[in-house]
Amino acid sequence: MTKYTVDASVVKQGSVARFYVDGLKAAARGKADASSLFWYAYIYSSPQRLSGPDGAPYVTVKKASDGRYYFDAIVPAGLKTGSHTVSLTDANGTCQGWDAGDGDRRGHGGDVPVVQPVYG
Numbered sequence: 421m422t423k424y425t426v427d428a429s430v431v432k433q434g435s436v437a438r439f440y441v442d443g444l445k446a447a448a449r450g451k452a453d454a455s456s457l458f459w460y461a462y463i464y465s466s467p468q469r470l471s472g473p474d475g476a477p478y479v480t481v482k483k484a485s486d487g488r489y490y491f492d493a494i495v496p497a498g499l500k501t502g503s504h505t506v507s508l509t510d511a512n513g514t515c516q517g518w519d520a521g522d523g524d525r526r527g528h529g530g531d532v533p534v535v536q537p538v539y540g
Contacts, residue, residue: 434497436473439506441481441489441517448481448516452489457481459516461493464505468496479508 439461444452451457458478461470470493472479479491491508508517 433495433499435495436492437495438490438492439479441491441508444481444489449483449489452481453483455480455482459491459508459510461491462507462509463496463499464507468499470494470496470506 448457458480460477461479462468463470469477470479471477473492473494475494479493481489481491483489506517506519507515510516
């Protein structure tokens with residue numbers, strides 16, 4: 421399941437945003453705990469790959485000190501203000517997290533992690 425909201429007054433195109441991921445399966449949590457969980461992240465309406473803060477073509481899911489899982493990604497410079505979808509895929513292209521921007525998960529299954537961006 422995924423939840424995604426955007427605070428357009430805070431997000432800055434071309435800057436790093438933090439996305440919290442809830443509902444990771446045990447195997448993914450183990451990799452994230454070891455900072456070795458690498459997924460591809462995309463933002464839509466026109467698909468654009470999100471890159472890691474270091475410019476890597478993937479994001480690294482990590483565990484925060486409060487126990488929540490997250491990844492940081494650069495918001496594309498040309499991204500228009502509005503509702504956007506965020507998806508996470510593994511190296512095989514399998515969807516690991518999805519959000520339609522409004523909580524609508526039809527057609528995406530109910531067992532994918534929650535992706536909640538936090539900008540600042």
